[in-house]
Amino acid sequence: MNLSIAEENYVKAIYKLQDGDTAVTTNALAYELDTKPASVTDMAKKLKEKQLIDYEKYQGITLSSEGRKTALQIVRRHRLWECFLVDKLAFSWEEVHELAEELEHVRSEKLTNRLSEYLGNPTVDPHGDPIPDAHGKMVKPRPQTSLDQANAKRLVVTAVTDQSTALLAFLNAKGIGLGTQLEILAHYEYDNSIEIKIKHAPALTISEQVAKNIMVRPV
Amino acid sequence: MNLSIAEENYVKAIYKLQDGDTAVTTNALAYELDTKPASVTDMAKKLKEKQLIDYEKYQGITLSSEGRKTALQIVRRHRLWECFLVDKLAFSWEEVHELAEELEHVRSEKLTNRLSEYLGNPTVDPHGDPIPDAHGKMVKPRPQTSLDQANAKRLVVTAVTDQSTALLAFLNAKGIGLGTQLEILAHYEYDNSIEIKIKHAPALTISEQVAKNIMVRPV
DNA sequence: AAAATTATTTAGATTTGTCTAAATAATAAT
DNA sequence: ATTATTATTTAGACAAATCTAAATAATTTT
Incomplete structure (x- = not known):
């Protein structure tokens, strides 16, 4: 099709x-x-x-099952291009989403498979999201929740769901990136803010709105 | 724009x-x-x-001069992607045109320049065509004519202008590719055919139509 | 130089993907 | 169980890029 x-x-x-x-x-x-x-x-x-x-x-x-198959192919291409941009062209992980958004539409299975091979058949992309293989199979994403509803105290950032350049740049400025380890100090209900502390850095406050887009797992 | x-x-x-x-x-x-x-x-x-x-x-x-600038950027992207596909993903030179035709439309100067750098800032693509640099400058293409109006006898193939998959596959089947050395044996006017001999292979006949798309230079 | 041919443009239609405004259906509130 | 609100759909329009058929301009032929 x-x-x-x-x-x-x-x-x-x-x-x-x-x-x-x-x-x-x-x-x-x-x-x-x-x-x-x-x-x-x-x-x-x-x-x-x-x-x-x-x-x-x-x-x-x-x-439909046909639609799911198609979606997985697109996601595969998107995430492979993100790997390429980060691993080979030295882009930072927050820059690559928009470029991959365009590259993903080059629908060539041969290209996709060669690219995957060239990258060493990676199973996760730079945001920590799993990459479907040529048959649509992918590793189950690690157990992760969004930061605003995490109950563990010590966490590591595994992904960012809203990949707008604005948010990613904002997080970068705050020193938050993939793999960043952090600790929840307090969760203030009255203004929907969360106080966190990143290892080796002073405490900082972020909004629940932002925290919703930060995926974490216990460390 | x-x-x-x-x-x-x-x-x-x-x-x-x-x-x-x-x-x-x-x-x-x-x-x-x-x-x-x-x-x-x-x-x-x-x-x-x-x-x-x-x-x-x-x-x-x-x-216009603005249009020329735009064209050179597109050509630059196209030829860089061709280099990438051949050098890094092991595509053969006749497969890459159609893929590059899609990749060329990702308009990011940063991506283009990083890609160029990653490839070692190549100055010609796999078809032998020169690649404009970031400012639109490119090396002057080597002196080449189409095979149908070459006057030298011993020639080397430098490019193929019509990059349709059909023609390229045809040439491949005949053993004609970039860098192929050949000799013109005869040029028959009455049926517009050219008889050529490729090194270490029997003589063969091709139409003027095909020869028009094969660029060569004296060797 | 008139006629014939070829090249180019115009006029009007079509497809894709979108929109606004209005209508209708589903859900929530009283 | 009405009413109000929210969600969804329909109807009709628009821009981009294309097409066919007809009209017009340019060029070539005789």
Whole structure:
């Protein structure tokens, strides 16, 4: 099947938002893709026509098995290019998302597989997210929660879910990156802020909003 | 300026066809881009609006200096990706054109420059074509003519201008590739064929049509 | 130089992906 | 169980890039 870049982006976004077999809502998808709900409805009809999603009016969207396969291919390409940019071209991990967003749309299995091989068939990308192999299989992501609802005290940063340049640059400035070890000092309910301390650095306060996008696991 | 992929392809094609200050015709551009003359006229108006070309009705198209700059950037990206695919991912020179055709549209100067550096700032691509540097400067292409109008007898293949997969596979089957040394045995006018002999191989006959796309220099 | 041919442009339509505004359905609140 | 609110869909429009068919300009031929 020959998908347009727009269609690929929808499939990828549905994959990202779909948790288990819970259907993705029109509004959530519109927000994720920075577009309008009406546009999502339009595209849903097209993707249903192409059998990539299951969709009934007002019932939300789920990927079909064909759609899931397609999504995994796109995710694979995205994460491999991120590895390439970081490992080979010395980009920093917060710069690569937007570039990979473009490179991922070059749909050549041969290129993808050669790239993977060249990189030593990595199983996780620079953000800590697992890379599907050529058959769509991937290692199960390490047990991780977002920082705002972690209950352990000593944590290590494993990923950042919102990969906007703005947020990533912000975290970089604060000294927070992949692998950063930190400790939760306090969680203030009244202003939704979290006080943390990074190893060998003074304590600092971040908003819950930001903490939601920082994935961590106990260390 | 933010160009669409279609606009970039037009600029690149105009650059390719424009020889000196001779204007490119609507028909030639339509043929090159495998589209219709009417579409070229439509796009010419848009590119003129964006000041990338000089264009007056019925007078043909030439790149403006801004357009030339843009074209060189695209050509630079294309040829660097070709180098990457051949040098790093072990693609053969005839496979890379179509992939580079997609990769070239990722417009990031930082990526382009890092890629160039990673490849050792190459000055020619796997087809023997020169690669513009970050400022648009490139080495002057080696003196080469197409095989059908070469007058020297002993020649070496330096490039293939029509990089369609079909032609490249055909040449590959015949044992003709970049760097292949050959000798012109005869040029038959009455059926527009050329008889050549490749080193260490029996003589073979190719059409003038094919020979037009094989660039050679005396050896 | 008129006629024939070829090249180019215009006019109007189509597809893709998007939008706004209005209508309808689903859900939540009273 | 109505009412209010929120979510979703429909209807109609638009921009980009293309097309076909018809009109016009340029060039070549006789």
